[in-house]
Amino acid sequence: xxxxxxxxxxxxxxxxxxxxxxxxxxxxxxxxxxxxxxxxxxxxxxxxxxxxxxxxxxxxxxxxxxxxxxxxxxxxxxxxxxxxxxxxxxxxxxxxxxxxxxxxxxxxxxxxxxxxxxxxxxxxxxxxxxxxxxxxxxxxxxxxxxxxxxxxxxxxxxxxxxxxxxxxxxxxxxxxxxxxxxxxxxxxxxxxxxxxxxxxxxxxxxxxxxxxxxxxxxxxxxxxxxxxxxxxxxxxxxxxxxxxx
Numbered sequence: 001x002x003x004x005x006x007x008x009x010x011x012x013x014x015x016x017x018x019x020x021x022x023x024x025x026x027x028x029x030x031x032x033x034x035x036x037x038x039x040x041x042x043x044x045x046x047x048x049x050x051x052x053x054x055x056x057x058x059x060x061x062x063x064x065x066x067x068x069x070x071x072x073x074x075x076x077x078x079x080x081x082x083x084x085x086x087x088x089x090x091x092x093x094x095x096x097x098x099x100x101x102x103x104x105x106x107x108x109x110x111x112x113x114x115x116x117x118x119x120x121x122x123x124x125x126x127x128x129x130x131x132x133x134x135x136x137x138x139x140x141x142x143x144x145x146x147x148x149x150x151x152x153x154x155x156x157x158x159x160x161x162x163x164x165x166x167x168x169x170x171x172x173x174x175x176x177x178x179x180x181x182x183x184x185x186x187x188x189x190x191x192x193x194x195x196x197x198x199x200x201x202x203x204x205x206x207x208x209x210x211x212x213x214x215x216x217x218x219x220x221x222x223x224x225x226x227x228x229x230x231x232x233x234x235x236x237x238x239x240x241x242x243x244x245x
Contacts, residue, residue, distance in 0.1 A: 025054060031063075044070045061087055068098055077102040093119070093126065100132045104139065112136040127156035131166065138170045146170050161187060165197050172200060173240050177207035193221070206234040 025031040031054055038046040051067035054060065064083060071080035081102050087095045096119050103112035113136045119129035134149030147170055154163035164183050171180040184201040198221055205214040211231050218227040 025050065044073050048074070059086075061090060061092070065092065065094060065098070072098060072102055072105070075105075077105045093123065093128075097128050097132065100129075100136070104132065104136055107139075109136040109140040113140070125156055127153045127158035129153075130156060131158050131162060134166060134170075138166075138173055143170055143174050161192050161194065161197065165194070165200065168197075168200055168204070172204060172207075175239050177204050180204035181208055181210075188217075198223070202230075203234055203237070206231055211235075 025034055031050065034050055035047065038044075038050060047070045048067060051063050051070070054063050055067065064087060068080045068084045068087075071077075071083065081099065084095060084099055084102075096115050100112045100115040100119075103109070103115065113133060116129045116133035116136065119126055120133070123129070130149050130153035134146045134153060137143075137146035137149055147167065150163055150166045150170065154160070154167075164187055168180040168183040171177070171183065180200065181204045184197055184204060187197060188201055198217065202214045202217055202223070205211070205217070214231055214234070215227040218224055218230055224230045
């Protein structure tokens with residue numbers, strides 16, 4: 001019986017400790033400590049609870065932006081936009097960047113383009129704005145304008161792997177599969193292994209008929225235990241859809 005009571009107390013303590021993690025932090029230092037723990041474990045839902053708890057006590061634009069960013073990370077785009085609204089007049093360029101990302105993810109390409117237009121009026125050399133504009137243009141079916149915008153972002157030194165992957169995606173939308181391979185394969189051979197790049201490269205290889213190399217990449221990157229079935233499925237995919245706005 002004594003052993004049972006000790007076990008019960010230990011379990012109750014564990015539950016209490018678990019609950020404490022979701023309580024509102026008492027200070028900025030405590031917020032930072034809890035934030036670091038949750039970031040290391042990639043606990044985005046926990047981060048959202050943490051930031052919501054802080055904002056209940058005190059408005060903080062930096063914390064509000066983080067809250068919106070993690071709603072975006074978990075795919076809750078409407079909540080991300082909702083909590084960004086009070087920051088609409090902020091001078092922080094990360095606010096419209098996140099707005100545009102949410103709008104693109106929600107399929108509202110026209111509004112995303114309008115947001116990037118405003119960003120570029122304020123800062124014509126914003127590489128991020130040009131890149132997002134290019135993505136929204138591509139998903140609207142405006143492929144030549146998309147290429148120009150993404151190339152402009154590359155000229156303004158957005159990360160090469162970002163621009164190259166997005167140019168390759170436009171090439172896939174435009175059924176220029178060999179161009180996509182030519183863009184992505186050198187990146188892959190240089191050690192770039194971002195999931196989106198690898199997936200786009202595999203699709204492009206299948207579309208140009210190099211199924212053996214596509215299977216090799218699927219196996220070596222651990223994309224599937226059934227590479228033949230993946231290749232067969234990709235071969236059946238028709239032209240990627242343009243004009244998704």
